Amino acid sequence: xxxxxxxxxxxxxxxxxxxxxxxxxxxxxxxxxxxxxxxxxxxxxxxxxxxxxxxxxxxxxxxxxxxxxxxxxxxxxxxxxxxxxxxxxxxxxxxxxxxxxxxxxxxxxxxxxxxxxxxxxxxxxxxxxxxxxxxxxxxxxxxxxxxxxxxxxxxxxxxxxxxxxxxxxxxxxxxxxxxxxxxxxxxxxxxxxxxxxxxxxxxxxxxxxxxxxxxxxxxxxxxxxxxxxxxxxxxxxxxxxxxxxxxxxxxxxxxxxxxxxxxxxxxxxxxxxxxxxxxxxxxxxxxxxxxxxxxxxxxxxxxxxxxxxxxxxxxxxxxxxxxxxxxxxxxxxxxxxxxxxxxxxxxxxxxxxxxxxxxxxxxxxxxxxxxxxxxxxxxxxxxxxxxxxxxxxxxxxxxxxxxxxxxxxxxxxxxxxxxxxxxxxxxxxxxxxxxxxxxxxxxxxxxxxxxx
Amino acid sequence: xxxxxxxxxxxxxxxxxxxxxxxxxxxxxxxxxxxxxxxxxxxxxxxxxxxxxxxxxxxxxxxxxxxxxxxxxxxxxxxxxxxxxxxxxxxxxxxxxxxxxxxxxxxxxxxxxxxxxxxxxxxxxxxxxxxxxxxxxxxxxxxxxxxxxxxxxxxxxxxxxxxxxxxxxxxxxxxxxxxxxxxxxxxxxxxxxxxxxxxxxxxxxxxxxxxxxxxxxxxxxxxxxxxxxxxxxxxxxxxxxxxxxxxxxxxx
Numbered sequence: 001x002x003x004x005x006x007x008x009x010x011x012x013x014x015x016x017x018x019x020x021x022x023x024x025x026x027x028x029x030x031x032x033x034x035x036x037x038x039x040x041x042x043x044x045x046x047x048x049x050x051x052x053x054x055x056x057x058x059x060x061x062x063x064x065x066x067x068x069x070x071x072x073x074x075x076x077x078x079x080x081x082x083x084x085x086x087x088x089x090x091x092x093x094x095x096x097x098x099x100x101x102x103x104x105x106x107x108x109x110x111x112x113x114x115x116x117x118x119x120x121x122x123x124x125x126x127x128x129x130x131x132x133x134x135x136x137x138x139x140x141x142x143x144x145x146x147x148x149x150x151x152x153x154x155x156x157x158x159x160x161x162x163x164x165x166x167x168x169x170x171x172x173x174x175x176x177x178x179x180x181x182x183x184x185x186x187x188x189x190x191x192x193x194x195x196x197x198x199x200x201x202x203x204x205x206x207x208x209x210x211x212x213x214x215x216x217x218x219x220x221x222x223x224x225x226x227x228x229x230x231x232x233x234x235x236x237x238x239x240x241x242x243x244x245x246x247x248x249x250x251x252x253x254x255x256x257x258x259x260x261x262x263x264x265x266x267x268x269x270x271x272x273x274x275x276x277x278x279x280x281x282x283x284x285x286x287x288x289x290x291x292x293x294x295x296x297x298x299x300x301x302x303x304x305x306x307x308x309x310x311x312x313x314x315x316x317x318x319x320x321x322x323x324x325x326x327x328x329x330x331x332x333x334x335x336x337x338x339x340x341x342x343x344x345x346x347x348x349x350x351x352x353x354x355x356x357x358x359x360x361x362x363x364x365x366x367x368x369x370x371x372x373x374x375x376x377x378x379x380x381x382x383x384x385x386x387x388x389x390x391x392x393x394x395x396x397x398x399x400x401x402x403x404x405x406x407x408x409x410x411x412x413x414x415x416x417x418x419x420x421x422x423x424x425x426x427x428x429x430x431x432x433x434x435x436x437x438x439x440x441x442x443x444x445x446x447x448x449x450x451x452x
Numbered sequence: 453x454x455x456x457x458x459x460x461x462x463x464x465x466x467x468x469x470x471x472x473x474x475x476x477x478x479x480x481x482x483x484x485x486x487x488x489x490x491x492x493x494x495x496x497x498x499x500x501x502x503x504x505x506x507x508x509x510x511x512x513x514x515x516x517x518x519x520x521x522x523x524x525x526x527x528x529x530x531x532x533x534x535x536x537x538x539x540x541x542x543x544x545x546x547x548x549x550x551x552x553x554x555x556x557x558x559x560x561x562x563x564x565x566x567x568x569x570x571x572x573x574x575x576x577x578x579x580x581x582x583x584x585x586x587x588x589x590x591x592x593x594x595x596x597x598x599x600x601x602x603x604x605x606x607x608x609x610x611x612x613x614x615x616x617x618x619x620x621x622x623x624x625x626x627x628x629x630x631x632x633x634x635x636x637x638x639x640x641x642x643x644x645x646x647x648x649x650x651x652x653x654x655x656x657x658x659x660x661x662x663x664x665x666x667x668x669x670x671x672x673x674x675x676x677x678x679x680x681x682x683x684x685x686x687x688x689x690x691x692x693x694x695x696x697x698x699x700x701x702x703x704x
Contacts, residue, residue: 398540405500406554406610407528407561416553420544 011051011065016074018047021162034142035134042161045151052155059282061340061372062311067254067280071224076194084191088115090220091187094248099433102127102182108189109166109197115185125178125211126171130200133169140171145202148232149260154284156256160230164200167229172209174236181212181431186229188253190221201231203241207264210240212431219250224279229257237264237291242430243271245285248441249278251306258284265291272299272428274438275310276445286315289323300329301425303442304337304369305449311340318351321381325355330425331362332418333369334449341373343388349380358388363395363421415446453478453649454519454618459510460674461498468494470674471510476618479646483660483685484653486671487693492653493537495671496622499651500534501527514618528554529561531617535607535624537653539595547590547606548576551613558614579612583639600627608639615643620651625659637662657689672696 021027021043028036052059054066087107097103097117104127105115111129118127126137133141151158168184188195205211219225235241249255255278263269275281287296302310316325331339345356362371375388395417403413422442429435454476461469468491476482486492498505499512501524512519519527556566567575580587585605595603604624611619621640625633640650640663652663660668660682668685670678677696678684688696 396540399542401502401524402536402540402542403545403550403554404524405528405534406550406614407525407558408550408554409525409557410523412553412557413525416545416550417542420542420549423544 011069013069013072013074014051014065016077017159017163018043020074020077026165027163038146039162042151042158046155046158046162049152049155049158058154058313058342062280062282062309064254064256064280064282068226071252071254072194072196072226076196084189086191087189087220091115091185091218094216094218095185096183096433096437101180101431101433104168104182104184105187106166106168106185106199107187108195109199111166120178120180124172124176125182126169126173127182128169130167130169130202131165133202137169137171140204141169141202144204144232144234146232148234148262148288149230149258149286154258156228156282157230157258160198160200160228160258163198164230167200167202167231169201170203170211170213172204172206172211172239174206174208176206176209178209178211181214181434183214183216183431183434185216185218186227188219188221188225188227190219190223190225190250190252192221192223194223195225196228197226198228200229203231203233205233205235205239205241207236208238209236212242212244214244214246214431214434216246217249217253217255219253221250222252224252224254225250226254227257229255231257231259233259233261233269235261235263235267235269238266239264240268241270243269244429244431244434245271245273245283246434246438247275247278247281247310249281251277251279253278253281255281255283257282258286261285261287263287263289263291263294263296266293267291268295270297270299270428270430272301272425273312274300274425275302275304275312276441277304278308278310280309282311282313284313284315286317287325288317288319289325290319292320292322294323296323296325297428298325298327298329299425299428300341301331301422302329302339303332303422303445304339305334305445307336309338309340311342313342313344315344315346316356317346317348318354318356319348321350321352321354323351323354325357327358328425329360330421331360331371332365332421333362333371334365336366336368338369339371339373341371341390342376343374344376344378345386345388347377347379347381347384347386351381352383354381354384354386356384356386360390361421362390362392363418364392365394415449419443419446453515455511455513457511457513459495459498459512460508461494461505462508463494463505467508468505468674469498472671472674472676474669474676476649476651478617478649480667481644481650481652481663481665483665483668483682484651484671485655485657485668485685485688487697488655490671491674492655492671493622496534496537496620496651496653499527499620500524500532525557528614528616529558533611533614533616533619535604535611535619535621537622537624537626539603539607541596542594543596545594546592547594547610551610555613575613579609582612582642583609584635585609601629601632604628604636605632608636612639612643615648617648618651619643619648620653622653623655624652625654625656633659634662657685660685670696
């Protein structure tokens with residue numbers, strides 16, 4: 001295949017990544033030839049595709065490559081650890097350490113034993129850094145690693161696959177119900193310097209098992225930080241997985257992430273993605289329903305202000321008959337913020353009796369805020385129930401008037417209505433402390449902006 | 453308490469109120485009747501502060517203040533309450549959700565201390581009994597999936613909670629069966645004191661069998677064309693609105 005690459009628009013950072021890979025001994029370590037083969041293919045694919053430019057169909061509303069080129073350069077690829085004694089104090093408010101949960105913390109891509117706390121027994125769940133699992137759980141890892149997230153489909157997945165060295169490996173064995181949630185924190189400490197990290201996670205949810213799993217992203221420090229993450233989730237037959245992705249990022253935080261899910265028969269997967277801040281965030285949530293009688297729920301809330309830009313791309317791929325998927329993404333855009341939503345539903349030939357529903361609702365609070373929303377349904381089967389809808393508007397004037405006639409100030413009435421709008425998504429979070437933390441943050445933001 | 457003088461209002465280019473004059477004193481119940489499109493609901497909305505209507509002329513004085521100059525929330529705090537003809541649905545917001553904030557705002561405005569959670573609950577229980585409304589209803593998303601009767605009862609429940617000086621009931625009887633009508637009317641009657649006043653906006657006389665008005669006004673084509681006592685309502689019921697239309701036609 002030949003590719004025509006416009007020399008002018010080539011990203012400097014892309015070149016830096018390629019050079020870095022070329023010169024890195026560590027990434028070529030033959031310790032695992034399995035991994036090296038993957039890396040080689042991935043960097044080749046990355047070189048072919050390049051970082052997506054503004055004409056790229058999937059990235060045309062999110063100029064992430066330009067933003068990365070502007071904020072990062074080749075020096076940021078080699079990370080020397082600079083100890084930061086204040087870090088613990090600064091991240092503490094975010095960590096839900098005082099609850100009965102498994103806490104796993106990664107700081108600048110490195111597993112932090114010091115901040116982590118595993119409370120579930122190894123019989124119920126295997127939870128360890130991916131680097132360790134590559135050695136200790138070689139067979140299981142090699143069976144599933146990089147099998148779902150396709151390096152051809154997205155340059156950032158290819159990039160991650162070429163560079164990823166650490167992340168979380170989670171395995172819930174057959175029949176185990178993990179009653180203590182797993183809270184994974186990916187923290188970028190940019191106090192001393194710019195930081196680029198590429199965490200890679202593999203979550204194997206065994207047959208007839210159950211687990212709650214949350215990934216949270218924070219940046220500490222004023223320098224720009226970038227996380228390019230890939231999480232692969234394999235939900236086995238009859239398993240239940242509740243997955244949460246929480247982004248309460250810094251003003252200088254850039255994020256690209258792909259969560260790739262494969263569901264087996266009779267499995268249930270619930271995803272809730274909440275983005276409250278950051279510079280530019282792109283979330284890909286790709287779910288393959290690879291069997292019959294799968295059930296999937298995707299909820300999303302992006303509540304943005306200032307210049308935050310959040311882009312959610314979701315794909316649910318009904319490959320076989322009799323599965324159900326439901327999607328609800330809601331956005332509130334204030335100030336100059338920008339939201340992007342693209343929801344694809346594929347119903348493959350033969351995936352009869354599919355039920356697939358999608359809804360995207362947006363509120364724009366200012367003339368400068370914007371949303372680009374695009375539902376995309378591709379249906380090749382003829383006996384299915386599918387629907388989609390997207391709405392964009394302001395706060396309902398009639399509702400606002402009603403509350404004001406009861407004595408509520410205009411701003412209070414607005415806050416109550418916005419909270420209710422957001423609650424529709426937040427109430428799907430089944431991990432109570434996590435839900436309460438988000439409710440608290442949202443209430444504080446409404447209070448600040450609308451004196452609730 | 454309320455003095456309306458030559459009130460004219462329009463929506464876009466259409467003049468709907470064409471010079472309303474009305475005086476309501478404390479302790480009184482006024483009924484405003486009229487055929488569809490006569491401007492009854494517009495009058496109620498203008499008094500509550502709906503911004504879709506533009507007041508072009510006239511004045512409304514409420515307890516010595518210029519009502520038209522106030523934001524809807526300030527009117528509420530001064531003691532005006534509108535029971536909506538079509539109460540809006542608000543998903544995710546229950547009556548209990550916003551009522552505590554609303555009540556405490558109003559109390560603060562009156563120089564009263566805010567109610568704590570316990571006193572608020574106690575007050576709610578008391579008022580719930582008054583309008584025979586169920587706890588589950590006021591905990592549900594406001595008006596979402598409510599029957600017509602439940603919506604109206606919820607309006608009267610809020611009226612009971614907020615204890616306004618002037619209550620405006622905009623076609624509260626529409627869509628109510630006779631039992632619900634009795635309950636709603638009974639609630640309104642129990643809330644009546646010598647210090648507050650009520651304006652009942654209605655198309656039919658039926659509600660006025662339960663809420664006995666001191667005065668009845670007939671609104672037609674944006675003007676009050678006839679005023680009288682409760683007997684006028686009966687006459688109107690008997691003769692129909694055509695009678696009014698005919699009489700006004702001959703006087704013009």
